[in-house]
Every structure is written in structure tokens, then in C-alpha cells.
Amino acid sequence: MPSYIAKTLQGLEPVLAKELKALGATEVKESSRAVLFDGNQKVLYKANYLCRTALRILKTIKSFDIETQADLYDRVYEVPWEKIFPVDALMTLSATCIDSVFSHTRFASQRVKDAIVDRFRRVLGQRPSIDNEFYTIRVELFMRNNHCELLLDSSGLSLHNRGYRKPHSEAFTEVLASGLLALSGWTPDKNLLVPFCGNGVLAIEAAMQASNIPAGYYRKGYSFQYWNDFDPNLWKEIKDDAIKAIHDPQGEIIAIDSDGLAVEETEARLKKIRLHLDVNLQLADFMQGVLPEGMENSQGWMLIIRMPKVGSPENFEAEDFYTEVGNVLKRNYTGAQAWVFSTEEDVIKFVGLKPERKHIVWENKTEGRFYAYTIQ
Numbered sequence: 001m002p003s004y005i006a007k008t009l010q011g012l013e014p015v016l017a018k019e020l021k022a023l024g025a026t027e028v029k030e031s032s033r034a035v036l037f038d039g040n041q042k043v044l045y046k047a048n049y050l051c052r053t054a055l056r057i058l059k060t061i062k063s064f065d066i067e068t069q070a071d072l073y074d075r076v077y078e079v080p081w082e083k084i085f086p087v088d089a090l091m092t093l094s095a096t097c098i099d100s101v102f103s104h105t106r107f108a109s110q111r112v113k114d115a116i117v118d119r120f121r122r123v124l125g126q127r128p129s130i131d132n133e134f135y136t137i138r139v140e141l142f143m144r145n146n147h148c149e150l151l152l153d154s155s156g157l158s159l160h161n162r163g164y165r166k167p168h169s170e171a172f173t174e175v176l177a178s179g180l181l182a183l184s185g186w187t188p189d190k191n192l193l194v195p196f197c198g199n200g201v202l203a204i205e206a207a208m209q210a211s212n213i214p215a216g217y218y219r220k221g222y223s224f225q226y227w228n229d230f231d232p233n234l235w236k237e238i239k240d241d242a243i244k245a246i247h248d249p250q251g252e253i254i255a256i257d258s259d260g261l262a263v264e265e266t267e268a269r270l271k272k273i274r275l276h277l278d279v280n281l282q283l284a285d286f287m288q289g290v291l292p293e294g295m296e297n298s299q300g301w302m303l304i305i306r307m308p309k310v311g312s313p314e315n316f317e318a319e320d321f322y323t324e325v326g327n328v329l330k331r332n333y334t335g336a337q338a339w340v341f342s343t344e345e346d347v348i349k350f351v352g353l354k355p356e357r358k359h360i361v362w363e364n365k366t367e368g369r370f371y372a373y374t375i376q
Contacts, residue, residue, distance in 0.1 A: 003038040005031075005151065006047060007055040011361030011368075012179040016053045023047060041231060044154055044224065045238050049216040052178035052205070054159050058140060058151040066146050069101055069111060076115035076150065082123045084152065085137050085227055089128045091116070092135035098144045112141050112150075136226040156223035163218035164204065164273045171364040172198070172306060177205040178215070183359050183370060184304055184339045188212075191301045193336075194255040195286035196308050200266030203255035207270075207278045210249035214242045218273055249278050254292050258285035289328045298375070299335035307342040318347045326352035333375045343368045 004025075008016045013030040021028050023046045025037040039047070047057045061084075064075045085091075095109040102108040116139065117127040128137070138153035160173040180202070186192060188210040194203045208215070216222075224230060257263050263283045270276040280294050291298065310321045322344075329338050330353070342348045343366045355371035362368060 005058045006035045015182045052215045056155045062150040073115045087126045089137040090131035091128045091137045092132045095141040100143045154224040177202040189250045191252045193303045197255035207275045254280040256282045256284040298333040301336040303338040322350040341370045
């Protein structure tokens, strides 16, 4: 049984596995939308603070099989919860049940909740409160064919919430942006152009990596800080070491968009976290075929293009747009490498270039394609 499970987006498992190994994790094994690994407390803290492609880091509490609904209560009740987290915690629960004795996940969550609070009440005479919004402790149950994995979420708020913008549920997240940067092979010493920068997340994640700013640098906290075994000295040591490693960026990052409001919002975010001098943000239309200011030529540059939603193939709007993007690349970006990410499977072929590398990466629940083109 692995010590921890790191969740991620489908298609980013190899990227996350590499990150975890670099942090000292052992017995690293890729799974579907997750990476299993072992490690000590130091690895756990580092994984939360430094991993750019993890959504959550879950600690395995117990693994067991059940035959009846009552069995679930009994097995959860046996866990010494009072030794894991304090009674004044604000708790929430999440359950996933596939082919099990429970017809609905809500019923399974209720049994887990009852077992935990009953255990606290018997041992300490008090019980933790339930708060699904402002929780400090999150317990997760995964059940398939009546085999149960009981997990404790060390992250709390999903790790795609870096802290530089309000918690959100947008499909294109910081985790996906960092994953695309990693899959492209971009490194901070390479010049990067981000057309259609939109919410600015791709450019901001690149700027953070360029200066080696930790993924969790702007974040307020994590659930593991509310565990009984939390080690504040170790946590301070990890953060201090990571912050000492921050340095000035090397390559250039240019981000452009023709939407003035998007540029204005991105500029505000960059200023908030003092990265506005590290990203050359411009109000410009990539489709006009003019190189952005500060880009003398395209030789050696990398472009990462997240295609905006432009309509359906039935009215040919998307087809025409993708064709024109390909034309702009061929006419104006000779010597560059362009990576295109699209969730429009049927129209990415209209870019009109032969992809030399392909990745399948999911944008939340939608399959995406990430193709590389060398412009000659």
C-alpha cells in the first residue's frame, strides 16, 4: 500500500512522476490521473509546496474490503482519528463508489462521517464540526467492488489554486498550464511567446518557473498544517530553502491578446505578485501576422498556443480560424517551434502543418491534443 497518492490531470502522469522523483519520493508508480509514491514527512511537504502538476496529495490511512454497509462504519471507526487530527477541526468528506454495496455516494459519505464523529465523541467527549466550504480536514473514500481506500487530503484546497487569483473552477488551470510547459520541453533559458494569453495563467506559470518561484509561494496554507503531527520547523526549513533558490529570469516571455479586458486582468495579476517586469504583456492580435514588439525575429523561439473556442466545425468558423493560425505561423515564424493545444479534435488538422510530436492531455473532463510543429 503506497504512502501517498498524488492526483493530476489525465496525460500529465509522467510529468508529475518526474517531479516527485526529483523531490525524493520512492516507489513512484503512475496510475490513471494519479501517481502513487512513498516518502517521509519532508517529501509530503515538498510535494505540496513544489509540485506544479499535482492537484492533491492524499495520504493513505487504511485499505480494506467490506461486505455490508455496516462493515464500512466499523472499519472507519477502528481508525484512531483522535491521534490524526484535533477535535476542533472543520471536516468535510468526499466519496466515490463504483460497483459497491452503496447505491449512492452520499450514503457512503454519511457512514464515514458517522464513524469518525462517533469515535471522537467516545474517546474525547467531543466531535469535530462539518464544514464543506471552510474545512481544514478533508477525508476521502474511494470504493470499487467493495474494496475501500480511506484517504486523508494533505492539500486542502486543490493545488491548482496557487494563491495569485481567487479560487476558481475554470477548465484551463495552473496545473494544466504547467503540464503543457513541461511536455513542450520549454526551459527558462528559452524565449517564449504566448499568443491568445487569455486569463494569463500560462504566462504567469512560465514566469514563476523562469525565476524558480515555488508553486505554492503565494498560497496561504495546506491541510497538513492542521494535522496532529505537523512539524512547523521542518515546514519552515523547506520553505526557506525553496525561497533562497529563487533567482532572476533568463529568457524572455512575451504574452499577447487582442482582448483588452483580458490583457488588463492579466496585468493586474502580474503586478499583484510583482512579476509584471518579467512578462512582456502586449495588446496585440496574433492573427495580424506581425511579430510582437521586442521580438526581432522568430528564430529559436517557442510558441505555446492554447486555441480559443471559436465555434463549431459545422459552420466552418473553427476550420477557417485554425487554417489562418497555420498560415500566420508559416508566414511569420520561421525557425520557431510552435505547440498548439486544442480540445477541438476535428479541426486541429486544419492548422495545415505536420506535427512532429503529439500528446493527449485532458482539460478537466475534455480530451485535448497538444501538437508540436517546427516552422521551416
